Amino acid sequence: MFVLVNLKTYPCDPVAVAEAVRDVNESTDARVAVAPQAAHLERVAETGAETWAQHVDPIDYGSNTGHTLAETVAEAGAVGTLINHSEQRLKLADVDGAVEAAERADLETVVCANNPAQIGAAAALGPDAVAVEPPELIGTGTPVSQADPDIVEDAVEAAQAVDADVSVLCGAGISTGDDVVAAGDLGSEGVLLASGVAKADDPTAALEDLVAPL
Amino acid sequence: MFVLVNLKTYPCDPVAVAEAVRDVNESTDARVAVAPQAAHLERVAETGAETWAQHVDPIDYGSNTGHTLAETVAEAGAVGTLINHSEQRLKLADVDGAVEAAERADLETVVCANNPAQIGAAAALGPDAVAVEPPELIGTGTPVSQADPDIVEDAVEAAQAVDADVSVLCGAGISTGDDVVAAGDLGSEGVLLASGVAKADDPTAALEDLVAPL
Amino acid sequence: MFVLVNLKTYPCDPVAVAEAVRDVNESTDARVAVAPQAAHLERVAETGAETWAQHVDPIDYGSNTGHTLAETVAEAGAVGTLINHSEQRLKLADVDGAVEAAERADLETVVCANNPAQIGAAAALGPDAVAVEPPELIGTGTPVSQADPDIVEDAVEAAQAVDADVSVLCGAGISTGDDVVAAGDLGSEGVLLASGVAKADDPTAALEDLVAPL
Amino acid sequence: MFVLVNLKTYPCDPVAVAEAVRDVNESTDARVAVAPQAAHLERVAETGAETWAQHVDPIDYGSNTGHTLAETVAEAGAVGTLINHSEQRLKLADVDGAVEAAERADLETVVCANNPAQIGAAAALGPDAVAVEPPELIGTGTPVSQADPDIVEDAVEAAQAVDADVSVLCGAGISTGDDVVAAGDLGSEGVLLASGVAKADDPTAALEDLVAPL
Numbered sequence: 001m002f003v004l005v006n007l008k009t010y011p012c013d014p015v016a017v018a019e020a021v022r023d024v025n026e027s028t029d030a031r032v033a034v035a036p037q038a039a040h041l042e043r044v045a046e047t048g049a050e051t052w053a054q055h056v057d058p059i060d061y062g063s064n065t066g067h068t069l070a071e072t073v074a075e076a077g078a079v080g081t082l083i084n085h086s087e088q089r090l091k092l093a094d095v096d097g098a099v100e101a102a103e104r105a106d107l108e109t110v111v112c113a114n115n116p117a118q119i120g121a122a123a124a125l126g127p128d129a130v131a132v133e134p135p136e137l138i139g140t141g142t143p144v145s146q147a148d149p150d151i152v153e154d155a156v157e158a159a160q161a162v163d164a165d166v167s168v169l170c171g172a173g174i175s176t177g178d179d180v181v182a183a184g185d186l187g188s189e190g191v192l193l194a195s196g197v198a199k200a201d202d203p204t205a206a207l208e209d210l211v212a213p214l
Numbered sequence: 215m216f217v218l219v220n221l222k223t224y225p226c227d228p229v230a231v232a233e234a235v236r237d238v239n240e241s242t243d244a245r246v247a248v249a250p251q252a253a254h255l256e257r258v259a260e261t262g263a264e265t266w267a268q269h270v271d272p273i274d275y276g277s278n279t280g281h282t283l284a285e286t287v288a289e290a291g292a293v294g295t296l297i298n299h300s301e302q303r304l305k306l307a308d309v310d311g312a313v314e315a316a317e318r319a320d321l322e323t324v325v326c327a328n329n330p331a332q333i334g335a336a337a338a339l340g341p342d343a344v345a346v347e348p349p350e351l352i353g354t355g356t357p358v359s360q361a362d363p364d365i366v367e368d369a370v371e372a373a374q375a376v377d378a379d380v381s382v383l384c385g386a387g388i389s390t391g392d393d394v395v396a397a398g399d400l401g402s403e404g405v406l407l408a409s410g411v412a413k414a415d416d417p418t419a420a421l422e423d424l425v426a427p428l
Numbered sequence: 429m430f431v432l433v434n435l436k437t438y439p440c441d442p443v444a445v446a447e448a449v450r451d452v453n454e455s456t457d458a459r460v461a462v463a464p465q466a467a468h469l470e471r472v473a474e475t476g477a478e479t480w481a482q483h484v485d486p487i488d489y490g491s492n493t494g495h496t497l498a499e500t501v502a503e504a505g506a507v508g509t510l511i512n513h514s515e516q517r518l519k520l521a522d523v524d525g526a527v528e529a530a531e532r533a534d535l536e537t538v539v540c541a542n543n544p545a546q547i548g549a550a551a552a553l554g555p556d557a558v559a560v561e562p563p564e565l566i567g568t569g570t571p572v573s574q575a576d577p578d579i580v581e582d583a584v585e586a587a588q589a590v591d592a593d594v595s596v597l598c599g600a601g602i603s604t605g606d607d608v609v610a611a612g613d614l615g616s617e618g619v620l621l622a623s624g625v626a627k628a629d630d631p632t633a634a635l636e637d638l639v640a641p642l
Numbered sequence: 643m644f645v646l647v648n649l650k651t652y653p654c655d656p657v658a659v660a661e662a663v664r665d666v667n668e669s670t671d672a673r674v675a676v677a678p679q680a681a682h683l684e685r686v687a688e689t690g691a692e693t694w695a696q697h698v699d700p701i702d703y704g705s706n707t708g709h710t711l712a713e714t715v716a717e718a719g720a721v722g723t724l725i726n727h728s729e730q731r732l733k734l735a736d737v738d739g740a741v742e743a744a745e746r747a748d749l750e751t752v753v754c755a756n757n758p759a760q761i762g763a764a765a766a767l768g769p770d771a772v773a774v775e776p777p778e779l780i781g782t783g784t785p786v787s788q789a790d791p792d793i794v795e796d797a798v799e800a801a802q803a804v805d806a807d808v809s810v811l812c813g814a815g816i817s818t819g820d821d822v823v824a825a826g827d828l829g830s831e832g833v834l835l836a837s838g839v840a841k842a843d844d845p846t847a848a849l850e851d852l853v854a855p856l
Contacts, residue, residue, distance in 0.1 A: 009711040011703045037711065038680040039718045055708025061653045063781055063836070066697025066730035068708070069651040069679065076681045088708035089305045092298060096332050118310050120338030124376055125331050139705055162338055162376055194705070223497040225489045251497065252466040253504045269494025275439040277567055277622070280483025280516035282494070283437040283465065290467045302494035353491055408491070517733045520726060524760050545767050546738050552762030552804055590766055590804055 001214055002190030003032045010198045014040040020203035022049035028211040045077020053081035055088050058097025070105035080108030086135045099125050116154035123159040129167035130159055131192050137172035144172040145182035156187035177213040215428055216404030217246045224412045228254040234417035236263035242425040259291020267295035269302050272311025284319035294322030300349045313339050334372035343381035344373050345406050351386035358386040359396035370401035391427040429642055430618030431460045438626045442468040448631035450477035456639040473505020481509035483516050486525025498533035508536030514563045527553050548586035557595035558587050559620050565600035572600040573610035584615035605641040644832030645674045652840045656682040662845035664691035670853040687719020695723035697730050700739025712747035722750030728777045741767050758796035765801040771809035772801050773834055779814035786814040787824035798829035819855040
């Protein structure tokens with residue numbers, strides 16, 4: 001299982017969470033990574049944790065102000081990027097452009113979407129993975145694997161029908177190891193996490209609990 | 215072949231073009247329709263021409279100001295709608311929502327996209343048809359069927375791979391009957407037209423020329 | 429006082445509400461107008477009611493698909509338009525462009541904004557009027573004139589400081605004649621209404637109640 | 643004069659340009675600063691150059707993915723931020739929210755706009771400064787101070803009319819010291835630069851030329 005901890009713009013110490021991610025990654029069969037804010041990428045990558053960007057723009061080098069360039073996040077140490085997170089929804093043409101930009105910079109790509117139909121659409125754009133996150137469950141503490149298991153299975157089916165090489169992750173409300181196991185049982189190859197780890201008093205303990213049943 | 219004349223916000227007489235569309239539709243095997251501005255839908259539909267909306271929003275009845283409701287355009291006489299035209303690009307989630315809204319109102323749907331990858335994505339959202347329009351050719355007078363025939367064939371292949379029930383149209387630069395025939399030879403089941411008819415001194419003659427070789 | 433009834437995309441009969449607006453307008457000193465969806469503009473204007481658009485785009489005649497052209501809504505019978513409603517927020521440059529487009533088509537303009545600072549900004553763009561609508565009160569039934577009277581007075585002050593020729597309206601939660609009177613006492617020269625009239629079983633009675641104390 | 647070098651997403655070495663900015667700033671009466679990409683803020687600030695962000699989002703700590711938080715760029719070493727650059731245009735409400743977010747984080751603010759009307763609007767939101775950049779001149783090498791001197795004077799007048807405490811900068815096409823002097827003569831208290839310095843083979847020499855006549 002791939003466990004990606006999205007730090008969003010939470011008031012956490014990104015280096016401390018990154019060190020927890022790095023340490024737990026070394027002690028488990030799961031693959032654990034962290035996605036900090038762009039301004040924290042370099043310091044987070046220096047911890048040795050697997051580092052992801054939260055977003056890249058569908059742009060190239062040039063006259064773009066306030067944008068996130070795939071090459072820049074790659075040079076800062078990111079090895080992958082989220083695209084089209086529900087808090088950063090892009091136009092269809094720009095999801096395509098962002099996947100292309102990320103691939104140009106050798107970033108692994110996870111395109112997020114809300115439901116199985118959109119997951120199929122995202123898979124058609126050729127990312128490495130897609131992630132289904134029902135917006136109504138994000139931040140609720142109610143795991144998608146319990147609240148809406150069909151959506152995960154349908155997302156896996158939708159992605160497979162379009163491109164069998166695209167992995168499917170899921171997110172929203174996942175906070176325990178049982179949730180992660182349940183997600184895996186539904187066909188998910190990974191999970192997106194956020195507040196459960198980022199806001200934990202002890203991120204290492206929170207992550208260890210999450211990967212313990214794997 | 216399906217020939218859809220998009221009137222955009224051109225300074226044309228929408229009723230005159232609609233009458234031309236209606237008349238030519240009756241005299242040819244092709245299916246010819248017209249997409250006026252929202253404020254012109256009722257008057258255009260009253261001509262008896264097949265009438266389409268240029269856009270619907272991913273909304274339902276409710277608190278939406280300045281939006282285009284699928285049910286409203288259907289009641290005004292539209293039988294179909296463009297979605298995600300390159301001049302009205304939507305977020306991926308909103309393309310999905312607009313297709314859903316259109317289907318709720320029994321509108322036929324054509325989702326536009328720029329390239330074969332996006333066409334595959336659009337097809338995964340379950341519209342009746344998709345339309346590939348390379349943005350760099352729109353308004354050029356250089357037909358996509360000549361300038362970039364591969365993009366049409368690749369779009370047909372991409373849509374078929376995702377959902378064999380989704381028709382593929384193409385657009386950009388089409389202004390003659392030969393262009394329409396060439397589009398059909400590449401696998402396209404229809405074309406999107408705009409200025410060639412909307413700005414013609416004699417829209418009926420322009421349309422007759424377009425459908426003559428069909 | 430100016431009373432503008434925004435029909436949004438409510439499931440109401442726009443012609444019936446327009447007739448109520450027309451009739452009540454004739455029987456009161458207040459000026460009462462109605463803003464239907466774009467596809468309903470012509471039929472609404474034909475009632476003789478003062479008709480407004482809910483939105484115009486910052487565009488001119490040309491290649492714009494799914495947009496609302498100021499000239500088109502003016503020809504359909506609108507005499508004014510809302511711009512930047514909280515359900516149709518525009519980029520700063522596009523608020524400017526929409527005001528310019530509306531003026532080009534001789535439409536009266538009301539630019540909406542959330543708070544006094546934005547009201548000052550909107551006034552600087554030279555519209556005929558601005559309207560302050562605290563988003564958190566829209567649709568609540570709690571009138572802005574009671575819930576947050578300071579915001580109305582501060583909006584009037586902010587607009588006056590920038591351009592004394594710009595009128596100030598207010599909206600959000602207004603549903604009774606007392607609310608309208610209270611808005612006027614705070615310096616507002618008009619109110620934006622929506623569900624209170626649009627969803628009323630008897631729009632004429634609802635409007636008569638609203639203007640009775642004026 | 644304030645000279646702000648916007649590095650956009652140019653393929654330059656941000657640290658090398660920052661060192662040039664720092665060195666030239668120490669040798670001139672002008673105030674020279676640099677605005678790198680978010681991922682470069684920390685390394686650029688460590689050079690000792692005055693460091694600015696290119697953009698901040700209208701958000702607070704919380705569930706925001708792929709956004710730029712004002713507090714984060716401030717902690718990374720930025721002392722100010724551009725807002726609403728023509729390559730990153732924001733909704734009116736979001737320009738207001740971004741100014742508020744920046745002030746919360748003690749960042750100096752420069753709100754960009756296209757023309758004098760929008761400059762007045764931007765000034766009404768209470769930033770420290772506004773910057774007029776006619777989009778049609780950006781990247782042309784034709785300085786705004788020559789191509790359209792009226793726009794600078796009108797912008798100064800528009801800002802002064804709204805809030806005399808708001809400074810006015812200008813940008814677009816400025817590449818020589820004479821351009822900077824001309825901008826100052828028109829009432830501008832600073833200039834935005836980009837490619838002229840960022841893409842120079844010798845950024846220090848380019849900057850020295852720019853500030854030499856001051």
